[in-house]
Amino acid sequence: MLLNANIWKYLTGIILHFLIIIKPLSSQGVSCYKCMTTDPTNDACRDPFSSLLNPIQNDCQATSVGKIGTFPARYCVKITGRVTSVDPNANASYLNTILYYRTCVIDNIMDSTKSLETTGNFRLQGLQGMQGSIRLQGFMSLCTADGCNHSNLLHSSLSTIIISLLLTRYISGFYY
Template sequence: MIWRQKNIISGLFTFFHLYTAVLAIDCYQCSSRNFSDPFCHDPFHPAYKNLTTDCGEGRESRVGLFPARYCTKIVGNNSVDKTEMVIRSCSIKSMDTICGPFNFENVMYTGCISSCETDACNGGQRASPGRASLATIVTAVACYLVTSVKEWM
């Protein structure tokens, strides 16, 4: 009986973690150059922008969108005309947080490029708990329930 309970618990834990691994992240998406979209710039308020759920990104030589794992935010000042650019999006690959000069679309900018791994983390508000945290909580509750059922029998 104990062996069976351990298998059920292991199965639930594996299921929830695999389930959350295939889901894409939710990210804010907007783009603004020279304040063409003032709500994309900081200070950012999520009420003015839509959160893209299950954000996806294309891949070179592939058809369709693939589940993104990171939200991104790029903020920089154009080195030629000094205008500010802000891009909030999602990505399959992590971009380490880098501040300083960078090249974007063959133009030099000075600013920061960053990525994060939790839903809505590229906005200005505190991020909500990720899906993996939710899966862990659900698994813990399932373990408790399985153990409780054993005591009733």
């Protein structure tokens, strides 16, 4: 009977650590870079990308269709392409230039393709207060890890869980 009581104490400790450590991680938005090409001749948003010129936006906030306000984002977005046409209301200086746009979104904007990467023609409207819309031919990708760097997020989360389990085992050792 004493053995079962010790097992329950150990399991309770593990569950408490998971609730304390993992719950706050899941309620925050993903951290993303946010920038847009504003001057094609001096573009800090282009590739190769410098995080020194564009610091990461922690707990990135975005709007959602049909909702008022901003909410924690679930995806980082990168759109790259050549501007093929602009509406009469848009800035015509973007025509035939390479545009880079990085931001965060709540909804999967490529839900219809069931993919996180696509190439083709895109129409973008209302970018950072830009009037009208532009069309570009290029590449769009989504990711769910901070800064679109999958290995760092997985490594951090895994190490946090392992340390938590080891601490639980160490602390529960005092109760035996």
